[in-house]
Amino acid sequence: MPQRAAAKPTLSGFTDTSSASTTQALISKSKSAGQHMTGLNNPHNWCYANSLIQSLRLSPGFGGELANKDWDKLYVLPRKSDEKSDHPRLMARIIANLFYWMAEGSFPVMKAQTLMDYSLSLCNANSVQQFGSARQQDASEFMTWLMDALHQETNTKRDKEGQEKYDSPDMRNNKSLIQGASEWWNKYSVANQSIIDRYWRGVQAQVVTCTKCNNKTLSWTPVDTIMLHIDSPKLQTLEQCLSLNSNEEVLDGYQCDNCHSNSRAMKAVYYPRLPELLCISLSRFSVAEGKVSRNITWNLNKLNMEPYTADHRIPTDRTEHPAPQYEYECYAVIIHAGRDISSGHYFTYARDLTLADSSMWYKLNDSQISKVGRQPEIFGNSNDTPYLAFFRRKQSGSSGGKL
Template sequence: MTIQLPSDIPSTIPSGSKIYKDDCMYSFDTAENNDLGLDIDLKTYRAYSRTPSHNYTKENFLRTGNYLYLNIKKTLKPQEQRDRLLYDHNGRSSPKIQKLEVKDVSDEDYYNTTISVYDIKEDKLHPRESLSPEFNRLIDEILTANSSNRQDEIKQWEQEILPCEHSIDVQQFEIGDQLDLTKCGECELGENLWICLHCGVLGCGRQQYGSALKGNGHALAHFELSQHPVAIKLGSLSAEADSCDVYCYQCNDEVKVPNLADKLVKFGIDLNKVTKTEKSLVELNIDQNLNYDFRLEGKDGTKLVPVYGSGLTGFQNLGNSCYINSVLQALFTLPSYQNFFKSLKFPDNVNPADDLQSQLIKIYDGLLSGRYSKPGSLKGDDYQLGIKPSAFKTLIGDKHVEFSTQKQQDAFEFLLYFFDKVDSEFGLKLNQDLKFLLANKLICMNCSHGTLTEELVDNISVPVEDTVESVKEDGTKIYKPVTLEDCFRSYTEDEAIEGYECDHCHSKSVAVKACGFQTYPKHLVVNVKRIQLENWVPVKVEVPIKIPYELNLEDFPAPEFGEGETEIVIEQNKSSTFTPDQEAMSTLLGMGFPESRCVKGLYHTGNKNAEDAMNWIFGHMDDADIDAPFVEPETSKSSEPSEDSIVMLTSMGFTHQLARKALILNNGDANAAAEWLFTNPDDDGVIEETNKPAVNIEDEKNELLSRLKQGPRGSPRYKLQSAICHKGGSVHSGHYVVFIRKEVLGKEEWVLFNDEKVVICDEESLNDIKDKAYIYVFEQV
């Protein structure tokens, strides 16, 4: 009997619908890792799973009455078939033949896929041949449509590469002899070749970190000698001009060249007849993150032992998500995180893909259940499939200028941003074990009067002394080794401030600033400032730091007033109610600026973005009170926007309600509100009220601040729990991994989490922590 499509199920996908078909809405069960496959609700297009421990499909049926589901089940093909597939796909006898046209085998090709319709009322699977043509057309439409995760990935990869002032009008010069386009003009390299669009000189590119593609940097050397800024990668050339790699050495960025085909004719290159032979810079960056091995072999060359089970689940890399993976692994190792999410339930009446609480419960279950930590994956039996946090990455980075892209990001900036997000969502309970009081003392040397303030923080960034001992022939700097205690000593030592204007004696003199620990947290997050500014450009320094398996902070207590020193009491009504933009604040703190400077920079530039605040900070570095506590000037602090600002925006054609909403969302900044209006012209102007109880962060902070002041200081002794490491010359490239101290089979081991590759470390592997550790997480003894 032919099964007809029910009348209450649309025969075609409504426009704008999201198709969730990668994993279950409430777990990381997929069509690949679940024996019963994945069930997609034919009315909502949301995916659910059935396992012996939990039947999410049944729960959805009981909640909605929706009983028909598209079932997708995938089983991995035998290894022999997968090996043959690679060669057959290339159509060659060997994949190593040079100058192959770039092609890839999709992961989908490695699986046998079974498609059917599951009727939960009958608990029966219906094969496709039993369905009506209309029913099958709907199934084909769902199968061919991009999944929600895929749509998000495409959106995130759509980075806007634009022409620059140097590529808009490329000045070209006459060339002499016929160009040799087969090798570098300075060496014998025949790959990674870049042609100068100005004069046709061919030079090899720089070595791409994490790639086998060689390079000696002769194209860059040509720019330094000739000042011809624009070059194009020969191996990236294809008829699709927009996909070609063009680089401006002057701007130090990828750019577009208008009418590129016309520019290449001068060098005898017909863009319509060339074939792409090398991966683009974007593709190399993806490969670098997806395939990076980070010393998976021990000192003697043997493979490090993979481990599986609860707390040993890896994350798949989404192309650039290693910074997210490493941070989440370190945080979900903490007992406070495990206990918090263990007690939470999925909220009702929300789309789990759009709800942070749902996504974090899902991650907790994915990492701690052990269901997804089993040997066997496309990369071999030594590795696990791991879990794929696509929905979380999209949600947590939504509307963030950096974390919403597919570019590599800074792990510490993400950590700060994540802390702010979860504090706003759940209050301070989740991160309470990370918070402590940092005391700051400022004394005028003329009158011996000063202030002593306590600051509630959940992390600390310490400087690292970068003394160069020698330089290798290739330019690599060798730094003098230090200890983490040295970094804390530099952070807390007295600092003289010239030209300080004292509020007590009103003279300009020298002040001394000092800081130290008023209390000690149960878990201490420490960032080492390996990213430093050189000529206003962020660079990374790999100073060796002795692995701090144990840390004692008793030598860095809170400063106190000494004999003859008098405290100036700051009036309560002068305290600030200004709330800095958390994303911009996280970015500035990640760059190493002190918190007081960050707050002042944001306040004086309209609280809009990190770049404007950074420029303000640079312009006020010599201010005598640059490091004094921020006190907001006495102004009206009403949250209701001024009528003058509303009238200005309504004169542009916007409604009163929409103008008011724009001003409220942008803290009363009329310029920012106008920009928001032009990018959201179809907004209805309604300010949505959340169903969740509002979290009053300021009240919670004040309560915690008071409790910490009255309570015990805690122990200053710690042992290392985890270390997030960054491998690579720049924070904008390279790869993040995390070393975590775990109990494995009743024995304490150091485990390396390199995305979905999870292995036990040997002593040699741990040495990578010395000069690559970027974030430490300590456990209080």
């Protein structure tokens, strides 16, 4: 992978430009390239990584910060108490360099060799799944792994780890889930403030209600991806999948901490804090059933997430706590092509929401890039099925219309 021009070497083996004006000039050149898209070579079974790289690079804000090296200034990494030198942040540097050259537009096709080699070295060192090898891997699992690495390398409060307290907020006095999530996030943020927290991380609330005493037990979890099961043959839209995910589930033999009875309870999942960038994964792979090829559709320009943010039976004081914007627009979809879980191919449909005309979609299939128009045929193919969908919180005047 080429290195940046007019640069000086650093201890990490990567480069930083020595002139701010040179950097800005290159950034301006990149932006003026318009609708240029860079393909990615696939020498082995790297389609899972190529499709994700394309989606992440075109993620508004996130991709731009990394491509423009803003992450290095915005996310200054402190040393932990037992560290004598700065963290090299190799993963973030590698991705930033790759994004930069893909956005710069000098090469029609590139190869993510450095990223894949480094990924494989980390996997070998930690005896985990072999990302970067010649074997096919899962795009969703690679995203989870990559997000964790980027969080670790951009967490400006990493020196505070161990000081945060994740005890559940006091939910008495009809406090809403949205208010509770805000309080929990403030506690989480004591030791967590990364580029992943900034763009991708939301809060999942699990509510378990005892049917005997009506006591509610809440648990809070940071999430980067909303995982949706699509097993039911009745499911046809993404909204139906989200509704099913939030429906109450019966728990038999529940031990209630309040009334101490062994009874039935109802469990429900909500997302009271939504991130700027939203990733939704459709669980299409099952060891027992193979690939679930059910056709799930959605409006590419408008997804309303408000029904899935909170239990609306719990009052919300909208006057003191204004509701956030809940409408999202889709900018990338990773497709899995194939009939089973043991083989297949990944590619991406994507558009650039940072452009004045953001309605043009592209098919990014490894090294092959093609325009597919303003109404891409993403849905309806029994073999080529959406697997990961990427959304941005809608902006005023964006492609889906004003809020």
